[in-house]
Amino acid sequence: MQKTVAVLGGGIGGLSTCYHLSKSIQVSKVVLLEASGRCGGWVSTTRREDGAVFEHGPRGVRPAGTTGKYILNMLTELGLESEILPVPHHHVASKNRFLYVKGQLHKMPSGLGGVVRTIPPFSSPIMLSVLKEVLVSKGTQEDESVHAFVSRRLGSELADIAIDALCRGVFAGDSRKLSVRSCFPPLYSAEKARGSILLGMLMGYEKRPPVVRSALLQRAQKERWAQWSLRRGMQALPEALEETLRGHERVEVHYNAPVRRLDNTAAGWEIKLEDGSTLKADHVISAVPAAALAAVLPPAAQPLSQQLRGIPTATVGMVNLEFSGSVLPVTGFGHLVPSSEDRGLLGVVYDSVPFPEHNRAGEPTTRLTIMMGGSWFEEVFGQPDHVTEQELLDRAAEALKTHLGITDAPLWSKAAVLKNCIPQYHLGHWKRLETMRQYISDASLPLSLAGASYDGVSISDVISSGRQAAERLLGKV
Template identity: 60%
Template sequence: PMTTVAVLGGGIGGLAASYYLCKSPQVTKVILLESSSRFGGWLWSTRRSDGAVFEHGPRGIRPAGAVGRNTLNMVEDLGLGGEILPVTYTHVASKNRYVYVNRQLHRMPSGLSGLLRPVPPFSRPLLLSLATEILVKKGKEDDESIHSFVSRRLGKELADIAVDSLCRGVFAGDCRKLSMRSCFPLLYDAEQRRGSLTLGMLLGSGPAPVVPPGPLAQRSIQESWAQWSLSRGLESLPESITEYLQQSGRVQLHREAAVQQISPSASGWKISLEDGVMSADHIISALPAKALSSILPSSCQPLIQLLQDISTVTVAVVNLEYEGSVLPVAGFGHLLPSSEDRGVLGVVYDSVPFPQHNRPDGETTRLTVMMGGAWFQEVFGAPEAATEERLLARATEAVRSHLGVSTAPSWSRVTLQRDCIPQYYLGHHRRVGEYTSLSLSVIGASYDGVSVNDVIFSHNTKIQGLNPNYKEHQ
């Protein structure tokens, strides 16, 4: 049968879904609908005329695991292999990650020495926490906050400093509200299956999805990459997918095509746009949950409520460029626990992992300050009221006080990424379980993982049967 699939949302999730649909023999036509003027969503890079590259969204992708291999296989298929900038595990950016606590930078423990002796700001050796962790009883709750889970198993100090900072770095969120089960499913499963994180990590958890590594993914394993970017920034990935889709001849790409409503019809779905109606046999929504909730017909009421219950946070991303080499330490960057500064989440030292993105002539240092997240309203007020000047001032002040940089930046860019990271609060897994029954597939960061890899891979778990080349489990 001739199948037309409409994909709603032209961020990396919608583009990836269209790419896989394009390869499926059962699909005759794909219609990709994006409301804004560009494809790529949060993957957004500024390429300055002098050759410098700045990221306003994700800035490095991890190659590890099935989801990491899956992305590299796609990158290779798109012909982007030659543009990859890898960062290995032995690189200083992989080894040195800092936390800013008590107005001081502390290198996070790594390697054996970090396990065996206490490393400030922590008062006891990590090995001790891991050894006693094995003896802690399994939690009885169906779901639990990340802070509660880690406090219970590894102690309050690690939860308050390391885990609080990590959740701000990954989710821009509050570990006291985020769900362990939905945010760190592997660690949650380790406790469920083995009764312990330590044992779970050592013995491995359940069956993992099978994604055979292509040559590029194999290279990432041989060279032990910790993360990678692309020579012209990560926006090259959505750009290449867009080009691939255009050349396939099976995909209609529409920008500035905001969907007003979708409604089930006799043959599938009716999609109302500002200037007309389209029909499709199947819909894959790669929209944020709230955006999807606003276009569903009122007959979908329980679902609309579930979708509206998924919160998101706003992050101010401030890209800064300084003349010369201004960093007192070499590493990936530093994070701050919420107890140190609620407004500033962390600072990424972009020039250290990706010096290739510096302008080619003269030495410069590129930094990105991340601010707000779950604390945005409290610190900066309503997003629409936050001025660029105020955000920039706060970011440069953070660089001055945390890193001792006395000069002003020679270039800056403030980007307010509104509602950019979904927050998986307690009970998130139950909500997500309730919309799998629809004839509508939902993919994207609102549901099963916020990383670029998770979003690209989510077609595997959601678009079952449409792509015969992928098997879910062994």
């Protein structure tokens, strides 16, 4: 029986943790400590009075896999079914994704026709690389960079162009440093289990736990959703979780409550806050970034702090723009840019194509998001604290002119530097996690780790990490 559980961080991971803890009578009190004045973390939406919606963080969720299914069931519990904006697989935003290579936009090959023919920027059909992959011998290393893994199994061209760009789009990271084992576990597991990515995908490589099939989950499977958002933007999800928690008699939500120090005593944790007050808890679940947890752990836990500080992060420059009328030369989800083309520009999302419901009422408009920097931020822009909004806007305007031929002045704009927003799982990340969890176990620390720093950076992964931390504590896993 856990008496009081304190959850550090009110981002989507911390909210998910509290939500799953609050459902159990084994916990007498859940205390959520959020350092800022709002919950939701990097999930942040602007809603304008004319109905326009702009995302400044994650902008959609994939319903695939076990984690995706759990989240759809959670939406049902939160009463958000009517808010969902689904994008099915046959939608133009699902089928059309572009790469900007050698000064030109290229549609990524899709469907059978796309993979059996040679389609620029590739010099041979992708199907050839996939079929040859079955003959490549199994790797022997415990971990490998994403770039090295894909080069070895599918060839250097796919690694240099498509995978390089994909890692920039998903992780804002460098495929030559990111770990395949931690960033793309299905690829690593497929090779380990079947000796081939293709065979692993066709024959299966892991047992998946059954998930209750809610009506919403059945609808998503029937309509073949590729991703979804919410009518009032992604921030509606943390808001619904927060509202549920605030209405729960066993849950306390504290805002503007940064933790100064955690002290582990015989009676549990003493949590000292910046305002001088102290809270007591039997167990702490940390859903703050790894470096933030390292900064408040007691000196005795120095080996753990050192490991936590070793998880790097990437900073992203994010620019939201709105234009009058239809300004895009192509329709699709957006385009990604390999590092060989432009180190500073990661990609452009054509927000109005997948989610036209987020456009303002009245005259048609086009909403775009430009993402910059990532692992290359300081090299291209300098220190994050010194980068102005105007610098980001200028760089975005230059990219839109060069890549898409857009020269109009935007109707509306917002630019921000999201400092240290995406953890980077570099080579050996899995070993670091193993070492940290072993230390927590050996030292009998009443501490659990959740959030984006450890087992996945997508919204689905982070929500799932909160659920799993809660369930482990409650003895369900």
